[in-house]
Amino acid sequence: MKQPKIKIPKTLLETIFDAIGITFYLLAIIYLAMVFGGLPDRVPGHFNGAGEVDRWGSKMELIILPxxxxxxxxxxxxxxxxxxxxxxxxxxxxxxxxxxxNGRLMLNVLKNEIVLFFSMITYSMIQIAQGEAEGLGRIFLPVFLGIILVSLFVFMFRMVRM
Known part of the structure; x- marks a missing residue:
């Protein structure tokens, strides 16, 4: 069955989520730009499942996440x-x-969760490079995956109930 196209205006909730996601994304980029020159040449390049740095790389790698x-x-x-x-x-x-x-809101929520997490990781990588922190912490990965999976479950549940 070919699904019909219908025009549905963006909701206030989607607009708010977008504003939050973009705000944190821009703050992470501004922060990175402000401190970039003073960062050491070696910065965290990768983390293991426990949130510990397991590879160091060039500070240019900090640009990849944003x-x-x-x-x-x-x-x-x-x-x-x-x-x-x-x-x-x-x-x-x-x-x-x-x-x-529901489908569109699911994508909106996931998109903004992902950009928030990428912004948080960028900030954390800078903090680690500056010696202000040691890693992401053991709970970062489970929390990240949990939030994504709970979001998916909620929207899938809503879809089945309709």
Whole structure:
């Protein structure tokens, strides 16, 4: 079944989430730009599952996370405009708009969670490079994965219930 295209205006909640995500993203970039010249040549390049630095690299590598985070944010923003191409469970004519809104909100939430985490990691990498911290901490990875998985579960649950 070819899913119909319908125009659904962006909600206030999606706009608020975007504003929060972009604000933290821009703050991370501004902070990186402000301290970049004073950073040591070696900065954390990778972390193990316990949040400990397991590879050091050039400070130029600090630019990678904001680029990837910004790229993912843009990609998800484009995908939000096409909810009719997503895969749905239980899609019917009477719940079409609600399913599209739910799918689009799911992408919006995931996109902003990802950009927030990338911003946090960028900030943490700078702190570690400056000797202000030792690692991300043991709970960073479980919390990150937990938030993403709980978000997915909530939206999938909502989709099935519609």
């Amino acid at each position: 680029l990837v985070g910004g790229g993912l944010w843009l990609l998800f923003t484009v995908l939000e405009k096409y909810p009719h191409v997503y895969n749905y469970i239980n899609l019917r004519e009477d719940n079409l708009e609600a399913q599209y809104r």
